[in-house]
Amino acid sequence: MAVPDHRMARCLVPLPDESLPGFALRLGHRLHLPPGHILWRLGLLGAQTTATIAPSGRLFFIDPVRRERLARIIGTTAQTVDQLTLHPLARRFPPAAHAVSWPRGPGELPKPRQIAPPWILSSFSRYCPHCLAGDGSAVQERHGGPWRRRWRLATSFACVRHRVLLKHECPGCHQPSGLAANGSGPGHHLLLIGNPGLEGLHPAACRNTQAGQRAVTCGYRLDKPADAPLGTLPQNLAELQFRLDRLLDDETAPEDAFATFADLQTITAVVLATWPATADMVPFEQGAAVDEHLAAQEKRLPGFTVQSAPRDEGVFWTYLPRASIGAGAVLSIADRLLSLPDGELMQELGRLAPRCPERDGKRWGATWKLLEREATLVRRAVVQQALRKRPVDRRRRIPSTAWSRRQVIPSLLALKIEGCQGFASENIPQELPDQ
Numbered sequence: 360m361a362v363p364d365h366r367m368a369r370c371l372v373p374l375p376d377e378s379l380p381g382f383a384l385r386l387g388h389r390l391h392l393p394p395g396h397i398l399w400r401l402g403l404l405g406a407q408t409t410a411t412i413a414p415s416g417r418l419f420f421i422d423p424v425r426r427e428r429l430a431r432i433i434g435t436t437a438q439t440v441d442q443l444t445l446h447p448l449a450r451r452f453p454p455a456a457h458a459v460s461w462p463r464g465p466g467e468l469p470k471p472r473q474i475a476p477p478w479i480l481s482s483f484s485r486y487c488p489h490c491l492a493g494d495g496s497a498v499q500e501r502h503g504g505p506w507r508r509r510w511r512l513a514t515s516f517a518c519v520r521h522r523v524l525l526k527h528e529c530p531g532c533h534q535p536s537g538l539a540a541n542g543s544g545p546g547h548h549l550l551l552i553g554n555p556g557l558e559g560l561h562p563a564a565c566r567n568t569q570a571g572q573r574a575v576t577c578g579y580r581l582d583k584p585a586d587a588p589l590g591t592l593p594q595n596l597a598e599l600q601f602r603l604d605r606l607l608d609d610e611t612a613p614e615d616a617f618a619t620f621a622d623l624q625t626i627t628a629v630v631l632a633t634w635p636a637t638a639d640m641v642p643f644e645q646g647a648a649v650d651e652h653l654a655a656q657e658k659r660l661p662g663f664t665v666q667s668a669p670r671d672e673g674v675f676w677t678y679l680p681r682a683s684i685g686a687g688a689v690l691s692i693a694d695r696l697l698s699l700p701d702g703e704l705m706q707e708l709g710r711l712a713p714r715c716p717e718r719d720g721k722r723w724g725a726t727w728k729l730l731e732r733e734a735t736l737v738r739r740a741v742v743q744q745a746l747r748k749r750p751v752d753r754r755r756r757i758p759s760t761a762w763s764r765r766q767v768i769p770s771l772l773a774l775k776i777e778g779c780q781g782f783a784s785e786n787i788p789q790e791l792p793d794q
């Protein structure tokens with residue numbers, strides 16, 4: 360059935376910093392329709408006319424034709440529609456630029472990538488229960504507060520307004536607080552909204568289904584902060600989040616924000632690759648969250664395939680911990696290193712250099728390319744000099760047979776991943792082809 364493109368009689372106005380899936384959930388709640396129907400009505404299903412699902416790539420980018428039509432349908436401007444996606448952040452937040460493949464030739468249009476780069480959470484959203492509970496206004500009382508767009512950035516680990524760490528799991532089912540999960544394994548694509556056909560759920564209700572029981576929906580209300588004690592927000596993390604948030608606002612020049620995030624991307628990868636060398640810079644519980652993240656990555660290494668990446672579970676050091684406290688810890692260490700004068704930063708990196716795995720190790724992902732292309736000139740020079748490429752010591756390589764037989768010795772993994780099927784350098788998310 361063709362999608363009608365006249366304006367909807369009843370609609371909602373997008374809230375500031377609201378994400379597209381959040382908007383569709385609130386609109387579905389208002390109209391008593393399943394969000395899947397709303398996505399169809401808004402013209403957001405896949406490209407084929409037979410498509411029945413909205414791909415998660417709409418989170419990053421809506422093409423101009425769809426954007427115009429959607430603006431007409433909900434009675435707003437194309438710019439407001441664009442603001443529902445991460446696209447307007449592309450000038451400030453490098454991964455938002457990497458999430459879209461830009462045209463190589465005339466006549467081609469930008470397209471969202473199927474696999475999100477590290478630092479963009481495409482399979483789940485962190486959240487602040489207080490924000491989801493709404494601000495007390497009539498419309499938010501009825502349909503809940505916004506699922507914020509910036510909660511999809513791995514650098515958002517706290518809500519400075521409510522002074523809490525963001526949550527990353529549903530307390531009901533202990534799964535990532537997903538709006539988007541759908542099946543598992545190759546061939547399953549991420550959805551913009553999980554279980555889009557389910558109706559009658561509040562926008563702040565968990566849409567996860569129990570494993571193996573597709574009919575049982577969790578439904579836990581994520582906007583009920585009283586049920587689960589929230590992590591208190593340490594002062595240094597509150598200040599860091601405040602500064603990171605400001606980089607996304609208009610008062611910061613986009614190029615300054617872009618450079619700051621690009622430098623952080625490089626240094627957080629170095630922190631994770633050399634962990635626990637800098638663990639003494641954060642309190643014990645923050646360090647423990649980083650330990651947990653790296654242990655989970657190590658566990659996934661033997662079975663890692665490119666298809667695992669869409670679930671925000673990459674094994675590269677370019678991924679920040681899923682848990683807010685771990686992400687905050689790594690970012691705060693990198694931030695402190697980057698606040699040092701060049702000479703001292705050089706000294707600190709020099710201290711880490713002996714613990715740094717070889718630069719052609721696959722787990723670096725696109726770190727060195729990003730350093731080359733996007734880090735600030737000064738910081739690039741310091742990092743390049745402190746962490747010079749070492750000559751390859753062939754004796755330290757893992758034999759390819761170890762990988763292919765999945766009998767990798769964990770202690771060697773950090774040194775080198777070699778000969779893994781489907782794990783070539785072109786498979787790192789930033790470099791994946793669109794299809």
Ligand SMILES: [Zn+2]
Pocket residue numbers: 487488489490491518520521
């Ligand atoms: Zn909040």
Ligand SMILES: [Zn+2]
Pocket residue numbers: 529530531532533534565566567577578579
């Ligand atoms: Zn749940």
